[in-house]
Amino acid sequence: MEKQDRNLLWRAGSFAQYALSAPHAIVLGGTIIALLLVSLCATVLYESRQDALDRARETSRNLGLVAERDIKRNFELYDLSLQAVIQGLQRPDVMAAPPALRRGVLFDHAMTAQFLGSMLVMDAAGNVILDSINDLPRKGNFADRAYFTVHRDHPDVGLYVSDPFASRLRGGTPSIALTRRISNPDGSFGGIVVIAINLDYFHQLFAGLKLGPHGSMSLISKDGIMIMRQPFDMRIIGRNISQAATFRRFRSAPEGSFSETASIDGVRRLYYFKNLPDVPLIIMVAEAEQDIYAAWRTRALVIGSLTGALGLGLVLLSILLSLQLRRRMRAESQLQMLARTDGLTGLNNRRTLGEILEQEWRRARRTRSTFSLLFVDIDRFKAYNDTYGHQAGDDALAAVAQCISGNLRRPADTAARYGGEEFVVVLPDTSRTGAVQIAERIRVAISELAIEHAGSEYGRVTASIGTASCIPEQDSDVSTVIRAADEALYNAKTAGRNTVAAFVLS
Numbered sequence: 001m002e003k004q005d006r007n008l009l010w011r012a013g014s015f016a017q018y019a020l021s022a023p024h025a026i027v028l029g030g031t032i033i034a035l036l037l038v039s040l041c042a043t044v045l046y047e048s049r050q051d052a053l054d055r056a057r058e059t060s061r062n063l064g065l066v067a068e069r070d071i072k073r074n075f076e077l078y079d080l081s082l083q084a085v086i087q088g089l090q091r092p093d094v095m096a097a098p099p100a101l102r103r104g105v106l107f108d109h110a111m112t113a114q115f116l117g118s119m120l121v122m123d124a125a126g127n128v129i130l131d132s133i134n135d136l137p138r139k140g141n142f143a144d145r146a147y148f149t150v151h152r153d154h155p156d157v158g159l160y161v162s163d164p165f166a167s168r169l170r171g172g173t174p175s176i177a178l179t180r181r182i183s184n185p186d187g188s189f190g191g192i193v194v195i196a197i198n199l200d201y202f203h204q205l206f207a208g209l210k211l212g213p214h215g216s217m218s219l220i221s222k223d224g225i226m227i228m229r230q231p232f233d234m235r236i237i238g239r240n241i242s243q244a245a246t247f248r249r250f251r252s253a254p255e256g257s258f259s260e261t262a263s264i265d266g267v268r269r270l271y272y273f274k275n276l277p278d279v280p281l282i283i284m285v286a287e288a289e290q291d292i293y294a295a296w297r298t299r300a301l302v303i304g305s306l307t308g309a310l311g312l313g314l315v316l317l318s319i320l321l322s323l324q325l326r327r328r329m330r331a332e333s334q335l336q337m338l339a340r341t342d343g344l345t346g347l348n349n350r351r352t353l354g355e356i357l358e359q360e361w362r363r364a365r366r367t368r369s370t371f372s373l374l375f376v377d378i379d380r381f382k383a384y385n386d387t388y389g390h391q392a393g394d395d396a397l398a399a400v401a402q403c404i405s406g407n408l409r410r411p412a413d414t415a416a417r418y419g420g421e422e423f424v425v426v427l428p429d430t431s432r433t434g435a436v437q438i439a440e441r442i443r444v445a446i447s448e449l450a451i452e453h454a455g456s457e458y459g460r461v462t463a464s465i466g467t468a469s470c471i472p473e474q475d476s477d478v479s480t481v482i483r484a485a486d487e488a489l490y491n492a493k494t495a496g497r498n499t500v501a502a503f504v505l506s
Contacts, residue, residue, distance in 0.1 A: 024322070034312070037311050038311045045299075049293065052296045060270065064274055082194075084108060086193055117175055118169060119194065119195045120132070120193070121192075147194060151179060211287050217229070217283075218230070241263065267290075345417050361478040365476070371429075373435075374438065377493070379462045380497075384455060431469065446461065458497075462497060465492060466486065488501045491503070
């Protein structure tokens with residue numbers, strides 16, 4: 001039976017391969033589609049994330065430009081006022097005028113601006129000699145201030161922007177100073193003129209520019225001193241951040257953008273910075289990445305979850321479809337096998353035998369090879385059935401069929417139940433001698449089953465076998481060799497049964 005099973009599997013090979021590959025193809029196809037769907041979603045979400053980053057970068061740049069233009073415009077006005085005072089100090093008529101008139105000429109209407117503290121003129125010793133607030137100057141000496149000493153020691157400084165300080169004349173108001181040097185006719189140091197700007201100017205300017213819950217905006221001197229930061233914290237004003245990684249990036253180029261974690265609060269942000277061209281200040285605008293991607297994360301979570309669920313559902317659906325198809329194909333394969341095999345013995349049935357005979361006959365005729373056929377008949381089988389019953393008869397038929405298939409060595413050798421107790425063995429490319437040897441081997445194997453048969457002259461179940469072999473002619477028919485094998489079987493029966501007889505075709 002093992003040999004016969006191999007033959008059946010071999011002949012149904014192409015169908016079996018299709019039955020195995022088609023369900024796998026469905027699962028593979030479903031998985032590929034799901035992966036493509038997920039990949040497409042991931043690509044779209046990635047591009048959407050990049051768009052959010054680009055929008056944030058452009059927003060930061062625009063906010064930085066707004067702050068820059070406001071600061072630049074005001075600083076230009078204040079610098080013009082400083083230069084106007086210096087020019088007025090050089091005019092004898094202005095200096096000879098009464099104090100009220102002199103103050104009105106020297107200190108123009110720029111001093112009415114909301115965030116300006118005061119405008120002072122100091123002599124070479126650092127004493128206040130002219131005051132924009134009063135005709136009688138307030139008393140004070142500022143020779144210790146950096147904005148004074150820098151002009152005293154360096155004649156070519158030009159406009160100087162100081163670090164933040166607490167004003168001595170205005171009750172400690174946080175301020176910065178814009179200063180210019182006053183030079184005597186001989187070029188020696190004659191003092192300075194100074195404008196104090198309240199830090200509230202920068203505070204309100206930055207507060208009006210929205211950067212999200214975790215964004216920040218800063219004005220930093222080029223030596224790393226924090227002048228203003230939004231969100232506002234007075235403890236940060238005046239802090240030196242020159243050693244921070246972010247500040248080193250600020251100084252690396254005139255303008256740029258990068259992502260970095262802030263040293264002040266540990267929040268990762270997208271930074272835009274610009275070094276102002278005419279004043280020693282840096283504008284920095286930073287939007288927190290968690291704010292930049294907040295809307296994107298929500299959208300990505302929804303879209304990603306739906307796409308993942310859809311992809312998973314598609315894979316599961318393809319698996320279910322594959323299982324259904326596999327069960328259907330297995331059932332069809334079994335039905336096909338049943339349609340081609342004998343239900344009792346497991347051998348090919350007569351219909352399949354006809355197909356095999358025609359196929360192998362044509363091949364033998366084409367290749368001019370020897371075609372052999374065996375007819376196997378169980379001796380006195382009717383008497384066995386009458387004595388032992390039909391169930392025992394069926395068992396005997398199955399045992400004989402197993403003997404027959406078990407003694408076939410090549411995949412092309414095929415056994416079939418011809419009908420009743422008769423079997424046919426097709427032996428392509430097998431000589432007469434080889435066919436007789438196989439027939440004898442089958443006969444001996446059946447006899448050695450030792451199945452009791454009281455109605456047989458041998459006392460056990462035996463079989464008679466007829467063989468026929470020939471090289472098919474071009475116009476010959478397979479029925480010729482069938483008749484010859486049947487006649488050889490008849491000769492074996494008449495010769496006493498349990499024997500092999502060969503018919504020689506000319």
